[in-house]
Amino acid sequence: MEKFEKLTGVAAPLPVINVDTDMIIPKQFLKTIKREGLGVNLFDEMRYDDNGNEVPDFVLNKPQYRNAEILVAGDNFGCGSSREHAPWAIKDFGIRCIIAPSYADIFYNNCFKNGILPIIMPQEEVDALMKDAEKGSNARITVDLETQTVTSSDGEVFKFEMDPFRKHCLLEGLDDIGLTMNRSDEIASFESRAATERPWV
């Protein structure tokens, strides 16, 4: 997995609550058997009209946000389905960090598996960063995972909380499966215990 350490980039403001996974990547793009190439269809139904032309007003179509690497969004981001296509599309577009007051559980988890940092911040702080993001491409925000800080374009520093295990995995770019396989003895002894306690499983 790709590491996440520190990032300075343009932040796109998306002040919408309950952004669901159908908005992030509609189901017609789930027919792929690959992880790559979904970025062009990120937010497809908001980003393109019925004829496939770009909607000029949509934030990621505006010239100043085309290379955004950070997304600032509303409450309950990523609700809905478990599709990992959502973080794949976000990453493929080039966004590596999301800042929002809260996330849906599965989406939040999925981010970490793909080297995306989802930051949780109180509403007022998200509001402040949203304002900052609205300034466009001159306003670059810095996210530092090591120090758990976000620095706005005018130098204001915000702290955020982060689960230490997830932080460690993201900083090191660790592969979960490899880590777990190191515990294969523990898994085997669990299985032999379970085989007597719950043989019907």
Add this chain to the structure above:
Amino acid sequence: MSPKTLYDKIWDAHLVHEDEDGTSLLYIDRHLVHEVTSPQAFEGLRMAGRKVHAPDKTIAVPDHNVPTTPDRVEGIKNEESRIQLEALDKNATEFGLNYYPVTDIRQGIVHIVGPEQGWTLPGMTVVCGDSHTATHGAFGALAHGIGTSEVEHVLATQTLIQSKSKNMKVEITGKLQPGVTAKDITLAVIGVTGTAGGTGHVIEYTGEAIRSLSMEGRMTVCNMAIEGGARAGLIAPDETTFEYIKGRPHAPKGAQWEQALAWWKTLFSDDDAHWDKVITLKAEDIAPCVTWGTSPEDVLPITGSVPAPESFSGGKVEAAKRALDYMGLEAGTPLSEIEIDTVFIGSCTNGRIEDLRAAAEILKGRKVKDGIRAMVVPGSGLVRAQAEEEGLSEIFEQAGFEWRLAGCSMCLAMNPDQLAPGERCAATSNRNFEGRQGRGGRTHLMSPQMAAAAAVTGRLTDVRDLMAPVAEPA
């Protein structure tokens, strides 16, 4: 021993390892796999030269993409869908999984097939690359959706890295009124908690109204726990559960049945267990519900009217404006005046035999209103066969419904069953998100009987109005 919730008990029974910070490795008893969220996981496995750790605990079935028209036996026309199905076929065969291909009568929506075949049992941990895995919680199994990377993790290790959620109790006291169903319970709960109200929690549903539900109804309730933001929904197993499981193909038999039963009977929340959050609703206060917006929390009794965005606060004001705009609705319109053009009965929320019976009950001797497209998509081939045996398919077809083969169908419209832009659908599924049933399509969620009533009148309808004993066809 300190008192535990049902969730605590299942968690403890599956703990392989726990780090100091609470990060835990949980053993997974059942892994359900479908064609959309698994190809990349199998590909990852192959690339790393890994095997499936426990193929006997892994169940694969195609459902999301499959056409539901009879011509599907001749092959699937959409190339991308076909490639996904072929990939599942190859993966299931090569890795030796329990597999129900499209041609098998047991094929259906993964969350209907699992319980039907007795794969889902009380006290188990069940995961699937699909958020509605919560459905299996109806058996007192800890069941939740995972992403594709986690699918790969479970395939390779039969475990999942987790941290523990909080405990939330949702109690529904008393008895449901006529015309009110499990679907209305689960919608009403989301109406109260909001779509983020359960975030970070596992919900246990309790109370008289829940205990009185059949397994089908309990599955409907738990199915939508995820729509309330919860990681999983649970209902403690009881005689209704055991009765349902007994004799199913993969349920324990003989001495193992007795051993299993003895353990299952210990699976309940202790009286003085700690709850981080408690919500209580009276069953008598729940009316047949419909959604008006683009989030499952946008729900009201059918007797209500489209709300004004200004009646909300915070970010919800903008969200409600956007929803009304998308849905093409005006604040103040009585919900029962909203005209529909499509009816969809099916999905893992309401595609089981009891759901079809309830809808057929309303449709008996009635006709779908002219100009309305109505379809029933049974949740599995076996549900379909049973419905045919009971004469339900005949009632549906005589009323003017299309009678389809099993699959997810218009619940998410990945197959050809889709709404056209602006079309409005009375649906028994679980999500009314923008574009969920087709780009620009408008979805109103409700129970099967409410959807049947809407098919008859051509508008959102209080099913209780059709339940009076005057069933003469108009």
